[in-house]
Amino acid sequence: MGYPDILHHGAKDGVTGSCHQLLMDAEHSLLIDCGLFQGAETSPEGKSGADRLAIEFPLDTIKALVATHVHIDHVGRIPYLLAAGFKGPILCSEPSAKLLPIVLEDAFKLGFSRDQKQVERYIKLIEQRIIALPYKTWFTLHDTQSLVCRIRLQRAGHILGSAYVEIDLHYPQSGEKKRIVFSGDLGAPHAPLLPAPKPPYRAEIVVIESTYGDRLHEDRRSRRQRLESVIEQALADNGTVLIPAFSIGRTQELLYELEGIIHRKKLGAARKPPLPSGETTAWMQEVGRSRMPEPRAGVRGEASSHDTTGPDWPRLPIILDSPLASRFTQVYRDLKPFWDNEALQRVKQGRNPLEFAQLLTVDSHQAHLAMVRHLTETARPAIVIAGNGMCSSGRIVNYLKSMLHDPRHNVLFVGYQAQGTPGRAIQAYGPRGGDADLDGQRYDIRAQIHTIGGYSAHADQKDLVNFVTRMREWPSEVRIVHGETGAKSILAKRLQGTYANKGLPLKVTIPS
Template sequence: MRPPKVMHHGAREGVTGSCHQLWMDDHCSVLIDCGQFQGTDEKTGDDLLALDFPIEGIKALIVTHVHIDHVGRIPNLLASGFEGPILCSEPSARLLPIVLEDAFRLSISRDQEQLERYLNTVEQRIIPLPYGNWFTLHEADDAMCKVRLQPAGHVLGSAYVELEFSAPGTAEKRVVFSGDLGAPHSPLLPDLVPPERADLLILESTYGDRRHEDRSHRRDRLQAAIERALADQGTVLIPSFSIGRTQELLYELEEILHDKNESTQATRSVGEPSEAGSDGAPDIDWPQIPIILDSPLATRFTKTYTELQGFWDEDARHRMEEGRKPLAFKQLITVDTHDEHIRIAQHLTDTARPAIVIAGNGMCSGGRIVNYLKAMLGDSRHNVVFVGYQGKGTPGRDIQTHGPDGGYVELDGERIDIRAGIDSLLGYSAHADQADLVGFVTRMKEWPTEIRLIHGEDQAKRTLAEVLEAKYQEAGKQSNVVIP
């Protein structure tokens, strides 16, 4: 059997716009993802969501996960006349309509009637596939194609895609699309387990040229950063993305609060003084610190994450069984309406009451975090803690770069001098790094005979290709690592 034909309609020359077309025979094909271009990959004007390929013969769309750079062109795909099913994991089937509703409002229309028609179409097309089971995708006299989704450990519901091709009288061929692979030690999610084999592997390479900072102690680093900030007796601002990062932060903040509470109770039970600061740590009244989640979209995702706890890892489920609420704890305050947002932001600005605020968006280029920043960046009592990558040219990058030197940032056309403290935590990337990507390959029982590297900058792809080729050579295996 000849290798299946694959075309890349995005994430070939950059890291966004993931969209790949694989032919199951001469006339029928399947799409894996249909994502929006972002950042330096972004198109302009009417081309932002445009499709530059014909949809004839595309029988199904498989979604690896619900990040906008993997699903953002679905509205255009539907508008172009695509009538096939949208296949995804069970958690993604719950999360995808929320993502697409928000994207529709921002990019297409806020008309409620039009939105409801669109969402009804989306929900009718979605077919959830349980992890780990094979499903027939295409069947003809001369060819068959089956699909299986496996957890990818990136965000809740993320999957890598296995496609198995068979034809009479020929050996089966297996193609694997990695989607976005997750890093180990992720709160809530089980660690990634690679496939047994692949003849052709389409592999992401976002961090193919670097290693992440150790993730196993990142909660301790988060606690230390927050304690440094709260010692200034002001508000801690954490810009965060609505899905994945926010839920991980809440999980780790609940863990910090739980440990602090147990430590306080243990101290009191043995009659020792309960004064904070005796060990050199800042004097912080943790039980009285409000954790404010100011993002309606993140609140919706968090509620759905909680409802999908059957897909959490063992440790997270165990906490629920103990009666803890990792994503809905007592000190968590959610802010929904705009009026409530303005009132809380003004109150914290006026009083400088110690609080932790998580708000969108993650790179400070819009959303509610901007109002907090405009009000608080000029006050040295407040602090900003970054837990995610800040893209070049974003306000977040400017604050991160110039804030420690007392510089300024422009927000909504207004110059804001930065007097607030600025801290940046590494170890929060949801992507696999170079070692994880290589491990995805070398932990297979049968290594791929061909690897195509996508979803990465040129340097990342070239570096990862060199490392993989060296691993193959070291193992005495023939390598064919391709950059399309």
């Protein structure tokens, strides 16, 4: 076998389960991500099967794990990796080092045990294994007469802490040098909160994601206008707007964008004060007591006679119903130094992009059930952001069970829906008046279904091609992973065409 070589243990037949092994020589290898499979990539029912949780590859040569970011489809199998006997360090960015224990605590509780002492021991073990690497800084993992391995993380712009990985390999005895880049998940330029990713200087081999390798996104201004427009249309129905969103990344971006919309609405209607914090507390107390109060004037989503701004945005409740998302949002607030300049400018202006007056958080399960009941039974507009993003589990499922049948309500998808997930079914069959399976029962879909496809934390086809072709020295080999078959194939053709126009050779591999 020639070295280096790459084995793909996941994300080769879909968009989840990312796990790649870089074989540096016969005795040393590196694992990049170890993620959970989701949707139809686990089973036809979209449930995790034991055969896709187990670690089925030998660990004896793996010296370290690099976590590109903390989404569950990139780190969710770490508990199983440790259970299989992995003893090495976990390398990640400094923000990811703060977020990873929270993600893995949740994964451990779901897959292993809720016993608090066991959970605490496990998290302590995780924290001892983590090595936090600053961005743009080389870290020497291995240095002998036969092999030198250095690793550098660069901002990927996908979620806070996300990174693409540069790996420099030097074989002193032969003098051969190779640079391999693993993209992880790349973010779209101009995404809220995060600086856009910059391509590496060079690489011989690039392993690149292809989630949206077959399509282009709207620009940020356009999709933000669509977000506002869809919500205003939905609020005019005097119901709830349900936004399924994952706890990390998408939730915080949505809060950021909603705060921006509310801020502009307040500037356009300065005579209307925002919902005071005391009023939000009273609103939550009403929900907790299961009272059905009369909607206040201007909150029903219809413009009053003296208001031309449409729904009363400055008083509209934005409900974050996810304890996990609330924890991540707090960490996002604590990691302001990693925000982009636009977000930091808002802070300087005295604004709180992730903590504003209309934002209500729902923590306990009892409060969650009360909120579902309250919004189901009252004609009171609200926006609910709840996990998970593909509707396969989490609190969003209870909202959907209660509201999908009612045309007053609206479901707004702003993220990718994997094949085999309830979210994909609702997205596909909802506009046709179909039904969806939630926890083994069929539910009619009469709520309005909206999709803003461009509102994604993933790079689109143009961004993916630019990541490769804006390097000073283009790679000679590109491996395309983390995408559906069509997306990978179309991205491959696009890259080959770009290289051909320059008269350059390119080896494209789509692992299977």
